[in-house]
Amino acid sequence: MATNIQETELTQEEKFQQLMKFIESNREKKGFLIPALHKAQEIFGYLPAEVREFVAEQMNIPVSTVMGVVTFYSFFRMNPVGKHNITVCMGTACYVRGAKKIVEAVENTLGIKPGETTEDRMFSLSIQRCLGACGLAPAIMIDHEVHGRMTPQKLEQVLELYK
Amino acid sequence: MGLKIEINNIPLEVEKGTTILQAARKVGINIPTLCYLEGLQNPGSCRVCVVEVEGANALQPACVTEVNEGMKIRTNNKRVRNARKIILELLLSSHPWECNTCDRNQSCELQTLAEEYGIREVRFQSTQEKLPLDESTPGIVRDPNKCILCRRCVAVCQEIQKVGTLGPRYRGFHTVISPGQVDLLGDAVCVQCGQCAAVCPVGAISERDDTEKVWEALEDPQKYVIVQTAPAIRAALGECFNLPPGTLVKGRMVAALRRLGFDKVFDTNFGADLTIVEEGHELLSRLKKKLVDEDKTVKLPMFTSCSPGWINYMENFYPELRDNVSTCKSPQQMFGAVAKTYFADEIGIRKEDMVVVSIMPCTAKKFECNRPEMVDSGVQDVDYVLTTRELGKMIKQAGLDFVNLPEEEMDAPLGISTGAADIFANTGGVMEAALRTVYEIVTGKELPFEKLHVTPVQGLEGVKEAELTIKETLPDWKFLEGVTLKVAVAHGLGNANKIVESILKGEREYHFIEIMACPGGCIGGGGQPRLTTDEVRKARIQAIYKEDEGRKLRKSHENPALKELYNEFLGQPLGEKSHQLLHTHYFDKKNKKEKEKVKV
Ligand code: SF4
Ligand code: SF4
Ligand code: SF4
Ligand code: FES
Numbered sequence: 164m165a166t167n168i169q170e171t172e173l174t175q176e177e178k179f180q181q182l183m184k185f186i187e188s189n190r191e192k193k194g195f196l197i198p199a200l201h202k203a204q205e206i207f208g209y210l211p212a213e214v215r216e217f218v219a220e221q222m223n224i225p226v227s228t229v230m231g232v233v234t235f236y237s238f239f240r241m242n243p244v245g246k247h248n249i250t251v252c253m254g255t256a257c258y259v260r261g262a263k264k265i266v267e268a269v270e271n272t273l274g275i276k277p278g279e280t281t282e283d284r285m286f287s288l289s290i291q292r293c294l295g296a297c298g299l300a301p302a303i304m305i306d307h308e309v310h311g312r313m314t315p316q317k318l319e320q321v322l323e324l325y326k
Numbered sequence: 327m328g329l330k331i332e333i334n335n336i337p338l339e340v341e342k343g344t345t346i347l348q349a350a351r352k353v354g355i356n357i358p359t360l361c362y363l364e365g366l367q368n369p370g371s372c373r374v375c376v377v378e379v380e381g382a383n384a385l386q387p388a389c390v391t392e393v394n395e396g397m398k399i400r401t402n403n404k405r406v407r408n409a410r411k412i413i414l415e416l417l418l419s420s421h422p423w424e425c426n427t428c429d430r431n432q433s434c435e436l437q438t439l440a441e442e443y444g445i446r447e448v449r450f451q452s453t454q455e456k457l458p459l460d461e462s463t464p465g466i467v468r469d470p471n472k473c474i475l476c477r478r479c480v481a482v483c484q485e486i487q488k489v490g491t492l493g494p495r496y497r498g499f500h501t502v503i504s505p506g507q508v509d510l511l512g513d514a515v516c517v518q519c520g521q522c523a524a525v526c527p528v529g530a531i532s533e534r535d536d537t538e539k540v541w542e543a544l545e546d547p548q549k550y551v552i553v554q555t556a557p558a559i560r561a562a563l564g565e566c567f568n569l570p571p572g573t574l575v576k577g578r579m580v581a582a583l584r585r586l587g588f589d590k591v592f593d594t595n596f597g598a599d600l601t602i603v604e605e606g607h608e609l610l611s612r613l614k615k616k617l618v619d620e621d622k623t624v625k626l627p628m629f630t631s632c633s634p635g636w637i638n639y640m641e642n643f644y645p646e647l648r649d650n651v652s653t654c655k656s657p658q659q660m661f662g663a664v665a666k667t668y669f670a671d672e673i674g675i676r677k678e679d680m681v682v683v684s685i686m687p688c689t690a691k692k693f694e695c696n697r698p699e700m701v702d703s704g705v706q707d708v709d710y711v712l713t714t715r716e717l718g719k720m721i722k723q724a725g726l727d728f729v730n731l732p733e734e735e736m737d738a739p740l741g742i743s744t745g746a747a748d749i750f751a752n753t754g755g756v757m758e759a760a761l762r763t764v765y766e767i768v769t770g771k772e773l774p775f776e777k778l779h780v781t782p783v784q785g786l787e788g789v790k791e792a793e794l795t796i797k798e799t800l801p802d803w804k805f806l807e808g809v810t811l812k813v814a815v816a817h818g819l820g821n822a823n824k825i826v827e828s829i830l831k832g833e834r835e836y837h838f839i840e841i842m843a844c845p846g847g848c849i850g851g852g853g854q855p856r857l858t859t860d861e862v863r864k865a866r867i868q869a870i871y872k873e874d875e876g877r878k879l880r881k882s883h884e885n886p887a888l889k890e891l892y893n894e895f896l897g898q899p900l901g902e903k904s905h906q907l908l909h910t911h912y913f914d915k916k917n918k919k920e921k922e923k924v925k926v
Pocket of ligand 3: 473475477478503528833
């Protein structure tokens, strides 16, 4: 994962340069948009509007085409990921035990919806079908750690641990 | 060797590569379509065109399936009908049931099919959230809730217009058609050509409805309301009343407008004649500066400027060509500026009390009249633009029996025009009209083409070229003796793009280029009655040439009302007054700051 180390050192301009070089050498290839977007996501960590526009410009295609591809495949991200990723389980067991309330609690405490990241880039929120921790329902996972029997109050205490 | 096939037991022979849909149409069998659009890559996604092919398990989409030797096809049996019904039901299940309040009520392809297939109930239910309307631009309104995801708009915007504003976002149930990265058309680069609205089968993309504002003006006793109609309307308006495409309805249109209550019924043709005189002189002045004075700042080729969709395209994609585009305003804007100065003075009406309404085949004209710089009379030069379709609706609302109206004449002076102005409606027409005048100014003789028609630039070929060698010039124009004028014509922005690229790469050289944003020219505009197929285009084009040929005066500079305008008011073509009222300048809209400053 050498690129990860590099990533922190590159300026924004250098990142665009790197992406441009990659696209330049392959621009004419058919079906090159997806590899180009992969590369872009590898360099920037996600695909913000400027990057999508840049790819469109470099490849001489409408930005609507880029947008179509980015939104079609779930592995492309349009938002940055936070330092900590909160995954709320929405599997059946968790759902019936109030997972929805937990999502709402995260939304209220951090001001982000599923798929979004806090402005300070500390937390992202996502939703998953089942974490396989049904016995602990409702469960959430922060990074790789599972926290069970969540309540809105408990959530706040848990989040404190990551701040 | 053709392929022998059978459709509903009717034997026929067709060429290889023919689709089932095309073959069926040959023998007069209609197969319903929703996503299919002639001449485009077809996604084959809506499946409403399915037919049964003997030996195949699944039903086949007729629009994309090519026939094979010996193929036996059934287009109408229980299985096919049931399949189509289910497809329609599914489409309707996620569709708002708002036919009564919908812009497309009675002209909707989905509604028509639901009626034809006798859909009486919809057994599926969807719980889709209501999405907001997109009313962010002056020309186009989008209602994503009514979108059936046929993607005709996407194909037209990307393939024909090469603008690529619209595209799908997300997948499956969540798919929406959106303007690229942003949610609103007004925040994207959209040239407002309305070609998307022209092909949308349902009420998901339409022009902004300005009819209420016009009714209000007509009913306001303080207002003096005049109307101008673009050349392309007279060959298409009849379609709103089920007359065949290409029926000339000028006289009845005038009668209808008078009955709607307009104080004067005038003609954009007057503006078109004026444009030709100004633009012709501009071309000659550019040629002189370039060839005689060797002035390096003068740019050739000169592009025409009467199509606001093209102007938007140029400003957003090729702003480096700004100085190549004629400074002439479009005929509608010339008309507005003259009406609110010269004509208002003549009849003693304050320009603030005058309302200028345009009937246009075009949605981009709605954008154009709202451009902040189009106020040279001192107030907004053109107040409202209605499309052909909107005028059709107003005539119906007024309860007029359009088909049986008498033929009436346009009012003087701004309703007087020549055949050269008529042909502005067709691709190649502005070029032809300009050459008729320019050639005669330079040589004193008529343009040496049969019936004055520059046939090489007529017709539906995407890019057309012509050459004209100038001989026996008058003394003032000696420098043009023996010069071969090279001209080109493109219609549809994809074709415009081809010409522009070939010029920028130095592959081609021309003196004068006509560009119209819509396929076929204004007769195929985004505001014309739906659906404009090539067949319809040809019929309208022919009607327009017929109108031109039936005229006594067929050259713009012969327009007597125009001569009077120059004598009494403007002075000379390209003179000071002309510059102030009839000419304009363009912006670099690639530059986001500049774009923001002149946002409409
Ligand atoms: S788009 Fe067609 S089916 Fe839908 S509400 Fe409008 S008229 Fe009815
Ligand atoms: S108006 Fe023209 S440019 Fe704009 S979205 Fe429609 S087709 Fe594309
Ligand atoms: S907006 Fe109209 S043309 Fe475009 S995909 Fe939807 S229904 Fe089809
Ligand atoms: S018309 Fe054939 S699939 Fe839509």
